[in-house]
Amino acid sequence: xxxxxxxxxxxxxxxxxxxxxxxxxxxxxxxxxxxxxxxxxxxxxxxxxxxxxxxxxxxxxxxxxxxxxxxxxxxxxxxxxxxxxxxxxxxxxxxxxxxxxxxxxxxxxxxxxxxxxxxxxxxxxxxxxxxxxxxxxxxxxxxxxxxxxxxxxxxxxxxxxxxxxxxxxxxxxxxxxxxxxxxxxxxxxxxxxxxxxxxxxxxxxxxxxxxxxxxxxxxxxxxxxxxxxxxxxxxxxxxxxx
Numbered sequence: 001x002x003x004x005x006x007x008x009x010x011x012x013x014x015x016x017x018x019x020x021x022x023x024x025x026x027x028x029x030x031x032x033x034x035x036x037x038x039x040x041x042x043x044x045x046x047x048x049x050x051x052x053x054x055x056x057x058x059x060x061x062x063x064x065x066x067x068x069x070x071x072x073x074x075x076x077x078x079x080x081x082x083x084x085x086x087x088x089x090x091x092x093x094x095x096x097x098x099x100x101x102x103x104x105x106x107x108x109x110x111x112x113x114x115x116x117x118x119x120x121x122x123x124x125x126x127x128x129x130x131x132x133x134x135x136x137x138x139x140x141x142x143x144x145x146x147x148x149x150x151x152x153x154x155x156x157x158x159x160x161x162x163x164x165x166x167x168x169x170x171x172x173x174x175x176x177x178x179x180x181x182x183x184x185x186x187x188x189x190x191x192x193x194x195x196x197x198x199x200x201x202x203x204x205x206x207x208x209x210x211x212x213x214x215x216x217x218x219x220x221x222x223x224x225x226x227x228x229x230x231x232x233x234x235x236x237x238x239x240x241x242x
Contacts, residue, residue, distance in 0.1 A: 001031075001094060002038050003118030009105065010112040010127060020108030024101040024115075031097040034060060037088050048087035068092050071198040079202035080174035091171075095160060095197025098122050102156075102193075112153075120160040122193040123153045135159045137239075140184035141229050148223055148231075148239040150189060158193035162186050162204035163225070171204050182207030184227050189237065190220040 005028055007021060034043045034057070043057040054062050068081040068089050081089040098117040102124060105113050112125030114133060123133045132151045139147040140163045150159055162171055163185030173180045186204040190196035199220060203210040214222035214234050221237035233239060 001036050001090065001118070003094075005098070005118070006116045007101075007105070008114040008116070009110050010125070011110045014109060016108040017105065017110045020105050020110065024104045027101055027104065028097055028117075031060075031093065034058065035064065035089065035093045035097075037090060044087065044089065064089050064092055064096060067096065067194065067198070071195070071202065075199065075202035077174055078205050079198055080172075083172035083174040084177045091201040092194070092198050094118065095120055095158070095193040095195070098197075099158070099193040117193075120193060120197050121158065123157045123159070124155070126153050133157070137161065137187050137223060138185075140164055140225055147225060148187075148233075150187075150223075150237070150239055152189070152238075156191050158190050158196040160188050160190075160193060160197040160200040162200045171201060173205050173207075180205045180207055182227055183210065184225045184229070186210055186214075186225075187223040188214065188220050189222075196220060 007024070009017065011017060036042045037045060039045060043052060043061055046052045047054065047057055047061065054065065071079040071092060079091060081087065081092065094117050098115050098120060099122050102113060102115045102122040106124055115122045121135055127133045133153040135150045136146040137148045137150060139145040171180050172178065183204055186200055188196050188200035188203060203214055203222060206213060210222070210224060211232055214220065221234045223233040223237060223239060225231055
């Protein structure tokens with residue numbers, strides 16, 4: 001998917017966890033083969049060109065497209081997997097794939113893990129006994145600097161950031177088809193990365209409206225950085241400012 005994935009497992013090594021790690025890595029490679037828009041031979045690329053039907057792509061494609069349609073409804077169209085007239089469910093796929101990889105590890109007994117897909121993170125448990133995970137939020141306008149640190153883990157904490165720091169303006173405003181530029185970054189936290197990542201993408205596309213919209217969400221909190229460098233966060237988000 002054009003990015004780097006990493007696993008940080010804080011549980012004692014066991015054969016079951018080793019096998020689960022291999023399974024999780026194989027799962028991510030499979031997802032890349034099916035969904036990567038960087039691969040002309042992927043199922044999603046062939047579907048976008050009209051060479052395959054959804055039914056011939058396999059059940060995972062139908063599942064992801066169903067999630068994309070649900071996200072579009074939940075965000076009044078601000079999440080779109082067809083913005084700019086091109087089929088691209090990447091805003092859903094990465095979080096969905098990482099969350100499932102995390103579940104694979106958890107099912108094998110790895111209960112204290114951090115699975116990171118290009119900066120979008122699914123946490124479980126603790127970094128060490130009695131020590132929560134700490135996730136630094138990169139400042140989009142100051143390379144090498146952090147704008148805040150989020151702590152958590154427990155039964156599951158997802159942290160997803162949409163922004164311009166790594167790839168430049170690439171999130172499209174589905175209403176115009178042009179890159180969204182009012183925000184430099186939008187970080188969302190929530191229980192699972194599938195929806196947290198998708199909602200972060202939608203909120204980033206909203207621009208100034210994202211603040212009020214994220215404040216109304218029940219299970220998610222947000223940290224936004226405007227294009228001018230001003231920071232804001234929802235009242236329920238616990239962070240350490242840097």
